[in-house]
Amino acid sequence: MIPVNEPRLSGKELEYVNECLQTGWISSEGRFIEAFERGWADYCGMPHAVAVCNGTTALELAVACLDLQPGDEVILPTFTIISCALAVLYNGLTPVLVDSDPRTWCMNVSQLEAKITPRTRAIMPVHIYGHPVDMDPVIDLAARYHLTIIEDAAEAHGAEYKHHRCGSLGDLSCFSFYANKIVTTGEGGMILTHEAAQAERLRSLRNLCFRKERRFFHTDLGHNYRLTNLQAALGLAQLEGIDAAVDQKRWLGAAYTRRLGAFEGLQLPVEETWARNVYWMYGLVLDEGLGIDAVEFARRMAGRGIMTRPFFLGMHEQPVLHERGLFNNEHYPVAERLARQGLYLPSGLTLSEAQLTEVCESVEAEWRLLTR
Numbered sequence: 001m002i003p004v005n006e007p008r009l010s011g012k013e014l015e016y017v018n019e020c021l022q023t024g025w026i027s028s029e030g031r032f033i034e035a036f037e038r039g040w041a042d043y044c045g046m047p048h049a050v051a052v053c054n055g056t057t058a059l060e061l062a063v064a065c066l067d068l069q070p071g072d073e074v075i076l077p078t079f080t081i082i083s084c085a086l087a088v089l090y091n092g093l094t095p096v097l098v099d100s101d102p103r104t105w106c107m108n109v110s111q112l113e114a115k116i117t118p119r120t121r122a123i124m125p126v127h128i129y130g131h132p133v134d135m136d137p138v139i140d141l142a143a144r145y146h147l148t149i150i151e152d153a154a155e156a157h158g159a160e161y162k163h164h165r166c167g168s169l170g171d172l173s174c175f176s177f178y179a180n181k182i183v184t185t186g187e188g189g190m191i192l193t194h195e196a197a198q199a200e201r202l203r204s205l206r207n208l209c210f211r212k213e214r215r216f217f218h219t220d221l222g223h224n225y226r227l228t229n230l231q232a233a234l235g236l237a238q239l240e241g242i243d244a245a246v247d248q249k250r251w252l253g254a255a256y257t258r259r260l261g262a263f264e265g266l267q268l269p270v271e272e273t274w275a276r277n278v279y280w281m282y283g284l285v286l287d288e289g290l291g292i293d294a295v296e297f298a299r300r301m302a303g304r305g306i307m308t309r310p311f312f313l314g315m316h317e318q319p320v321l322h323e324r325g326l327f328n329n330e331h332y333p334v335a336e337r338l339a340r341q342g343l344y345l346p347s348g349l350t351l352s353e354a355q356l357t358e359v360c361e362s363v364e365a366e367w368r369l370l371t372r
Contacts, residue, residue: 001306002306002358004281004307004344004346005179006348006350006351007179007180007184007348007349009234009238010241011238011240012237016236017233020032020229020233025229027228027229028226028227029229032230032232032233035232036227036232036233036236036239037049037051039236040190040239043165043242044165044166044167044192045167045168048194048199049190049191049192050191050202050206051190051232051235052191052226052227053188054176054178055083055154055176056189058175058191059083059084059086059150059152060091061191061225062087062150062172062191063091063093065172065198065202069092071094073095073119074095074123075122076088076097076123076124076125077099077124077125078097078098078327078332078335079339080126080128080315081154081312082315084126085315088124093121094119095315097327098112098115098332099332100128101334102334104131104133104272104275105129105269105283106126106131106133109138116141120147122150123138123141123148124149125138125169126152126154127155127159129269129282130159130269130277130280131275132159132276134161135162136162149171149172150170150172150173150174151167151174153173153175154176154181156278157182157183157278158182159276159277171193172193173193174189175190176188176189177189180281180348182278182280183235183238183239184234184235184238188231189227206222207224208222209221209222249349250279252279252282252347252351252356255356256345259357259360260284263364265286265287265289265290265370265371266284266287267287268284269283279347282345283311284345285311285338288337293341294310294341294342294343298310301366304362308343308344309343309344310339313339314335345359
């Protein structure tokens with residue numbers, strides 16, 4: 001099977017991890033944590049970075065450090081991973097949804113203002129599959145209504161909006177370094193912020209809220225969300241190769257588009273004029289006129305030795321959220337179509353040109369069977 005993703009570990013990962021093992025700095029202290037934080041902040045153009053154990057906890061702490069009140073609202077796209085909704089709910093807040101843009105698959109920013117109420121406190125734009133959200137309208141609304149922007153850039157390492165790196169566009173921004181991300185630490189995450197005081201608050205929250213002057217004396221409740229020095233060593237080595245990794249991703253995206261663009265009934269990823277798409281995952285959306293959904297298409301591709309993954313299922317269609325009284329009878333037609341008809345193809349940094357050709361030939365073969 002050609003996998004959807006395999007991490008590429010071809011730099012100084014082994015050297016840096018061996019240093020951790022040889023020196024004994026394998027837990028949540030050591031030189032690589034600060035170096036990775038500083039390097040990632042500099043790469044994204046933000047002054048402060050706080051490393052955490054995964055992208056979900058990054059979102060949770062980003063919301064937590066705002067000290068909002070129960071029932072306050074955060075607007076986010078329905079078409080995203082459940083981590084976004086969890087971060088809102090775990091902090092006692094209320095998630096409010098908008099539909100997807102039919103071209104970019106990111107949040108439909110034209111729907112945001114209608115969802116703002118007196119309880120709205122933040123907007124959480126999520127850059128989807130490597131393409132940025134159209135951020136100018138988000139930034140404008142946040143300024144007019146005094147809202148915080150929590151930018152989820154987990155899938156957009158190196159992507160750009162109007163020549164600004166994703167991760168530099170919000171008041172806070174969050175990243176994941178899971179094994180399928182462009183930069184990986186296996187598991188891991190990062191929060192970026194403009195404010196030094198906010199960074200210190202985040203460092204306290206990730207570390208059980210220990211007090212500097214009295215370690216086991218607590219005046220607030222925190223979490224054990226620390227990243228290890230071993231993981232940071234991987235991350236620093238990966239960061240050193242990020243430019244080549246982004247170039248490789250963009251080559252994969254262009255190659256797929258060139259080979260699949262002629263097949264009617266397949267919606268491919270776009271790159272808007274204001275965006276730099278990093279094609280974290282290369283998606284297809286099947287036209288309903290082909291008479292097949294993504295589940296069946298994935299089954300057929302698996303029969304040809306090609307692994308795929310389904311698109312997100314919208315938050316408004318999640319049973320666990322319905323059980324909590326959320327989003328019942330809400331409908332978001334674009335996100336629903338994406339969930340039914342969308343899947344992504346092998347997109348990893350180790351994918352060879354021969355494998356890419358095999359994937360495209362398999363897609364073409366199935367398309368011809370559907371359109372004959």
